[in-house]
Amino acid sequence: MAxxxxxxxxxxxxxxxxxxxxxxxxxRREFVLQRCGECGMRWYPPAPLCPRCWxxxxxxxxASGRGRVSSWVVFHxxxxxxxxxxxxxxVAEVELExxxxxxxxxxGVRNEEIRSGMExxxxxDDAAPDLTLAKFxxxxxxA
Amino acid sequence: xxxxxLKDRAAIAGAGASAYGRRLMRSAIDLAAxxxxxxxxDAGLARERLDGMIVTFGSPIGADADTLAQVLNLxxxxxxxxxxxxxxxxSAIQWAALMVAGGMxxxxxxxxxxxxxxxxxxxxxxxxxxxxxxxxxxxxxxDPVFGMTSPGAGAALVAxxxxxxxxxxxxxxxxxxxxxxxxxxxxxxxxxREPFSIGDHQASRFVCExxxxxxxxxxxxxxxxxxxxxxxxxxDLRKPPIYIAGMQPLxxxxxxxxxxxxxxxxxxxxxxxxxxxxxxxxxMAGVGPRDIDALFTYDAFSILAWIALERFxxxxxxxxxxxxxxxxxxxxxALPMNVNGGLLSEAHIMxxxxxxxxxxxxxxxxxxxxxxxxxxxxxxxxYGDSLIYHR
Numbered sequence: 227m228a229x230x231x232x233x234x235x236x237x238x239x240x241x242x243x244x245x246x247x248x249x250x251x252x253x254r255r256e257f258v259l260q261r262c263g264e265c266g267m268r269w270y271p272p273a274p275l276c277p278r279c280w281x282x283x284x285x286x287x288x289a290s291g292r293g294r295v296s297s298w299v300v301f302h303x304x305x306x307x308x309x310x311x312x313x314x315x316x317v318a319e320v321e322l323e324x325x326x327x328x329x330x331x332x333x334g335v336r337n338e339e340i341r342s343g344m345e346x347x348x349x350x351d352d353a354a355p356d357l358t359l360a361k362f363x364x365x366x367x368x369a
Numbered sequence: 370x371x372x373x374x375l376k377d378r379a380a381i382a383g384a385g386a387s388a389y390g391r392r393l394m395r396s397a398i399d400l401a402a403x404x405x406x407x408x409x410x411d412a413g414l415a416r417e418r419l420d421g422m423i424v425t426f427g428s429p430i431g432a433d434a435d436t437l438a439q440v441l442n443l444x445x446x447x448x449x450x451x452x453x454x455x456x457x458x459x460s461a462i463q464w465a466a467l468m469v470a471g472g473m474x475x476x477x478x479x480x481x482x483x484x485x486x487x488x489x490x491x492x493x494x495x496x497x498x499x500x501x502x503x504x505x506x507x508x509x510x511x512d513p514v515f516g517m518t519s520p521g522a523g524a525a526l527v528a529x530x531x532x533x534x535x536x537x538x539x540x541x542x543x544x545x546x547x548x549x550x551x552x553x554x555x556x557x558x559x560x561x562r563e564p565f566s567i568g569d570h571q572a573s574r575f576v577c578e579x580x581x582x583x584x585x586x587x588x589x590x591x592x593x594x595x596x597x598x599x600x601x602x603x604x605d606l607r608k609p610p611i612y613i614a615g616m617q618p619l620x621x622x623x624x625x626x627x628x629x630x631x632x633x634x635x636x637x638x639x640x641x642x643x644x645x646x647x648x649x650x651x652x653m654a655g656v657g658p659r660d661i662d663a664l665f666t667y668d669a670f671s672i673l674a675w676i677a678l679e680r681f682x683x684x685x686x687x688x689x690x691x692x693x694x695x696x697x698x699x700x701x702x703a704l705p706m707n708v709n710g711g712l713l714s715e716a717h718i719m720x721x722x723x724x725x726x727x728x729x730x731x732x733x734x735x736x737x738x739x740x741x742x743x744x745x746x747x748x749x750x751x752y753g754d755s756l757i758y759h760r
Contacts, residue, residue, distance in 0.1 A: 236514070240504060245504075271506055296530065296635075297533070297634075297635060298526075298529060301577055302575040302577070303494075303577065305494045306513065309516040314578070315516055317512075317515050317522070329510065329515050330515055342530070342533040359515075
């Protein structure tokens with residue numbers, strides 16, 4: 227990961243030429259995934275070609291930002307000083323409506339209330355002036 | 370059919386280890402030297418005849434193959450080394466068998482050494498964890514941006530999903546580390562020998578929930594080594610050969626996750642009902658799960674034992690929780706597992722301590738923890754690779 231900048235105490239993402247569009251979009255408060263122009267597949271993590279058909283005709287397009295919790299853990303041990311104040315903190319794997327899964331922190335829910343299959347939606351966390359993270363919260367009934 | 374048959378063509382001719390300990394304050398090179406010397410002595414093989422080496426865990430925590438050749442004055446015709454993960458034990462033995470069959474080397478030392486006490490920076494999770502810096506994320510699910518770090522956290526994701534999908538519990542999972550600790554109590558080389566109860570397991574602190582401290586293996590110092598050679602050469606050495614009858618390589622892809630079989634639904638895996646079918650290792654060896662006298666597995670975390678049992682068809686998905694109860698995986702049970710105590714209680718030598726124990730078990734050298742009449746022993750892992758050995 228890149229060296230910490232400014233006062234942000236947590237690990238920063240390793241931004242590369244491949245994944246930069248994802249992180250740039252988050253700063254604009256857009257949640258995007260790659261999409262194959264040939265077969266329509268959506269995937270994560272970022273890839274240089276479509277994992278299904280190997281087409282290079284791929285684009286970053288808005289995704290629903292909705293999904294379900296497929297698994298989760300709660301950290302009780304300190305590994306990163308930047309997370310110490312939040313222990314015990316959760317990390318969830320969310321299966322997006324488009325198919326791929328990603329790791330995130332769930333917000334707006336107590337750790338004891340997290341359930342497998344829980345419907346969640348993206349929330350943009352402006353973690354630092356130059357960094358926005360995709361976190362997820364339980365979907366509201368009206369959504 | 371493969372172009373040539375490897376069944377029973379290669380064998381383990383010698384097995385040896387250094388002392389194991391939490392903080393031995395010895396260098397990895399020193400520990401590796403002990404293990405290599407012990408394995409050569411076990412085989413009755415002069416060090417001048419050792420001409421191949423494969424190391425599966427090198428610097429900065431372990432000793433590298435080229436370093437060992439320099440420092441120990443070995444004349445290696447061929448060597449190789451994997452990057453520093455525990456998963457490459459079966460791969461190394463398989464490559465050694467191929468090297469021997471192809472004439473690239475005659476006697477191949479396969480080993481790993483670790484000296485965590487000689488290394489200050491935390492490597493297993495946290496800022497020093499190079500896994501989290503890998504482009505596209507770590508192979509155990511590491512994603513430090515969200516605080517997701519350490520191989521155990523990936524195992525915790527699998528455990529949670531298992532508990533949710535099959536209604537299994539942490540108290541059932543406790544049967545695995547409880548069993549392996551009982552075995553370690555019979556093993557003078559084991560680091561952790563004090564038996565504990567399911568209640569002790571449940572009372573131990575969470576590291577990454579739902580996994581408790583006692584679901585986690587040791588972080589320690591030590592080295593272990595086996596010498597692979599051809600079956601013909603092995604027959605001329607000091608001890609009876611341990612034949613390698615079956616081999617199944619290490620798979621990778623989107624349907625794989627290091628701690629779960631295909632269909633499990635972690636990382637980018639599909640979700641479907643996994644069917645072990647006939648795993649290739651059994652076809653090659655000409656045996657099935659029922660013929661296995663003892664099973665050894667990479668038990669960095671207790672849940673991996675359940676995943677391995679299901680992956681290889683000892684039981685169906687969701688059944689390992691019940692399968693591992695009532696002493697079935699303990700010495701004297703129907704399928705004794707990790708009778709050395711495993712990574713959980715003997716030592717974490719990347720699975721090389723398990724290979725040493727398998728050789729000793731098949732020669733009947735294990736005293737109070739000997740599996741009576743052991744003839745066929747399998748090494749089979751959550752991540753899908755395997756070896757079947759027989760005496």
